[in-house]
Amino acid sequence: MKPQLQHKIKMALAAVSISLLTFSCSKWDEFKKYKEGGEIIYTGKADSVKFLSGNERIKISAMLKADPKITRMKILWNSGKDSVMYDINMATDPRLFERVFPLEEGIKNFTIYTYDADGNSSVAVNAVGQVYGPRYINSLSNRVVSGAAVLGANTEVEWLPIDLSAGPIATEITYQSTTGEKTIRVPIDEDKTVFSDLASSAVSLTYRTLYLPQATSIDTFYTAPVQVGISKEVTSQYLSNTKVPFETSVRGDRWGIPKDWITNATVLNFTQSPGVKFGGVDYWFGGPQLAMEAGWSTDNMTTITNGKIYQTVNLPAGVYTLEMDIPDCTQNGNFYTVAAAGTTIPDIENIASSLGYAKTSLTGTHKISFTLTSAQQVSLGFVGNLENKGCCDGTFWRISAVRLKQRPLD
Numbered sequence: 439m440k441p442q443l444q445h446k447i448k449m450a451l452a453a454v455s456i457s458l459l460t461f462s463c464s465k466w467d468e469f470k471k472y473k474e475g476g477e478i479i480y481t482g483k484a485d486s487v488k489f490l491s492g493n494e495r496i497k498i499s500a501m502l503k504a505d506p507k508i509t510r511m512k513i514l515w516n517s518g519k520d521s522v523m524y525d526i527n528m529a530t531d532p533r534l535f536e537r538v539f540p541l542e543e544g545i546k547n548f549t550i551y552t553y554d555a556d557g558n559s560s561v562a563v564n565a566v567g568q569v570y571g572p573r574y575i576n577s578l579s580n581r582v583v584s585g586a587a588v589l590g591a592n593t594e595v596e597w598l599p600i601d602l603s604a605g606p607i608a609t610e611i612t613y614q615s616t617t618g619e620k621t622i623r624v625p626i627d628e629d630k631t632v633f634s635d636l637a638s639s640a641v642s643l644t645y646r647t648l649y650l651p652q653a654t655s656i657d658t659f660y661t662a663p664v665q666v667g668i669s670k671e672v673t674s675q676y677l678s679n680t681k682v683p684f685e686t687s688v689r690g691d692r693w694g695i696p697k698d699w700i701t702n703a704t705v706l707n708f709t710q711s712p713g714v715k716f717g718g719v720d721y722w723f724g725g726p727q728l729a730m731e732a733g734w735s736t737d738n739m740t741t742i743t744n745g746k747i748y749q750t751v752n753l754p755a756g757v758y759t760l761e762m763d764i765p766d767c768t769q770n771g772n773f774y775t776v777a778a779a780g781t782t783i784p785d786i787e788n789i790a791s792s793l794g795y796a797k798t799s800l801t802g803t804h805k806i807s808f809t810l811t812s813a814q815q816v817s818l819g820f821v822g823n824l825e826n827k828g829c830c831d832g833t834f835w836r837i838s839a840v841r842l843k844q845r846p847l848d
Contacts, residue, residue, distance in 0.1 A: 481508050481552045483560035484535065489548060489567025493657040496569050497538045500550070502526070504533070507554035511535065514549045526552070538656065543571030570651050570659065580661040581609050581626070581647045587669035587843060593636040595643070595666075597629055605649045612663070613643035623648075641846045642667045667845035669759060676751040677818070681839040684726045686719050694719040696728060698749065699819070700782075705730060705745040718747055720836060723766060728840075730773075732824035733832010741826045744785040748776075748819020755812050759843040761805040762820075764798060767835035773799045773822035777808045783817050799835070811847065818842070 482503025490497040502508060506528050514521040522539050545568045552560040582598040593613075600606055609628075612621045614637040624631045626647075642665050649659040678698040679685050686694030693708045693716035695701060706715040708731075720729035732742045760777055767773070776783045778792045789795050793816065794808035810816070824833040 479554075479556075479558045481505055481554045481558055481560045484511065484550050484552055484563050487550060487563055487565045488654075489546075489565055491568045491570055491652050491655045491657075492538070493575075493659060494543060494569060494571045495538055495540045495657070496546070496567050497536065497656050498548075498550075498567075500535045500563075502528070502531075502533050502535050502552070505552075507558075508552045509555050510553040512551045512553065513539075514551075515541075515546045518549070541569045543569050543573055545569075568652070570655075570657075574651060575659055578604065578647070578649055578659060578661050580664050581606070581645070583645065583664075583666050585669065586643060586666050586845075588636065588671065592632050592634050593668065595631040595645075597631070599629075600626065600647070602626070605651045606647050607650050607658075608648045609645055610648065610660075611643055611645045613637075614640040636668070640668060641670075667757065667848065669757075669843040669845040671841055672844045673840070673842045676753060677749055677840065677842055680841070682725070682727055684719050684728055686726065688716065689719075689721075690714070690716040692721050693717055694721065694726065696747065699728070699747050700749065702744075702746045704742050705747060707732060707740045707742055707745075717745075723836065724838070725836070727765075728820075728837040729834065730820075730822050730824055731832065731834035732826040733834070734826075734830065739826055739832065742822060742824040744821055744823065746783055746819060746821045748783050748817050750781050750815065750817045753810055753814060753816050753844075755810050755847055756844045757807065757809050757847060759805050759807045760794075760818055761803060761841040761843070762798065762837050763803050763839045764801050764835060765838050767799060767801055768833045769800060771799045771822060771824055771833040771835055773797070773820065773824070773835050775804060775806050775820055776818070777806060778817050779814060781815065781817060783819050783821055786821055786823060789821070809847070 482505030484500040485503060487500040490499060498513060508526050508528050510523055510525055512521055512523045524537055548565050548567060550563040581600045584596045584598050586595045595611065606626045608623050608626050610621055610623050611631065612619065615635040616637055644663045644665045646663045647661045673680055679696060685697040687697045688695045690710040695716060696718045701718045706717040708716045710716060718728065719726045728747060730742055730745050732739050760775065762775060774786060774789055774795055775798045776789060776792050777794045778784055784791055794806040796804060796806045798804040826832055
């Protein structure tokens with residue numbers, strides 16, 4: 439390289455170095471105007487900061503930097519108006535810093551600093567957390583029981599679905615077992631809970647629903663307990679002759695008159711011979727079953743108008759469910775299951791005066807419910823209109839079982 443060119447390059451590099459030095463000094467002098475106490479010293483800041491929700495309290499979880507100078511942590515909220523301070527010993531305390539402190543309900547914006555013994559702080563760390571409390575608790579809904587009943591050796595509790603968006607996680611049931619009071623926890627998506635150790639004297643159970651508003655919440659929230667009466671089958675205590683094979687007091691070739699049930703004259707619509715009528719029990723098609731039928735003949739299966747089959751009983755106060763199983767029927771019948779005060783059941787046109795009733799003209803298990811606030815005489819049974827449409831058509835229904843269940847008043 440020529441000496442003249444080398445000289446020019448050296449002169450250019452020197453000029454750049456002088457400019458950089460001048461610029462650096464200028465910037466440092468400008469920075470020094472803002473630090474009267476000399477060089478700024480920062481302690482190591484908290485890392486991986488999380489706030490975990492609780493019930494009128496909150497938990498901070500943070501990793502501490504490997505800085506032996508750290509002696510304290512300060513957490514501020516409400517724009518710095520409120521705060522808590524914790525001492526830290528880096529020689530003995532774990533690196534994972536966790537503390538729980540009380541706080542009012544709401545969403546909070548936190549600022550976190552660490553300090554050394556001389557009061558030098560870290561840079562600020564910002565985080566958001568939420569606290570739950572009475573407002574949240576008052577918004578919670580208990581899961582709904584659709585029924586609780588003793589069925590043989592087991593007790594079954596049936597649940598309605600619940601909205602999962604608010605965070606329900608389980609349901610607790612408390613009841614008197616054969617060994618004393620017992621609490622079981624069942625999954626929130628379980629639609630039926632079954633247990634076999636209910637005390638014979640138990641008439642109710644209580645339950646409550648558990649909530650976690652966030653998966654990391656440190657507290658579980660509970661709804662207020664709800665008491666539910668347990669239905670127990672009392673069929674044999676109050677009713678007689680309630681399932682296949684139904685007994686008859688009088689029997690013909692196919693039809694009979696049911697024992698222990700009251701039947702009105704229009705039910706006895708099958709004429710076996712002059713002056714001899716039967717009805718109410720059918721021995722064919724899986725019988726003997728409770729039954730009414732009209733049709734398929736113009737002579738010996740006449741139309742039934744307000745045909746009635748029922749029993750009259752004295753019942754104590756309680757909430758009752760009358761169930762029946764209908765294995766077979768025509769769907770164009772006009773047939774009702776009824777519970778009525780007194781010694782009879784009403785005609786169909788007056789059925790609205792009953793304690794409880796439902797149209798039960800389809801196959802399957804059907805039920806009606808009614809409530810007695812005091813002991814009362816009640817008639818339980820069935821009323822129907824069945825038309826004889828001629829030799830090739832008609833209407834009928836059959837019942838294979840009747841059940842009565844009772845639970846205490848709410």
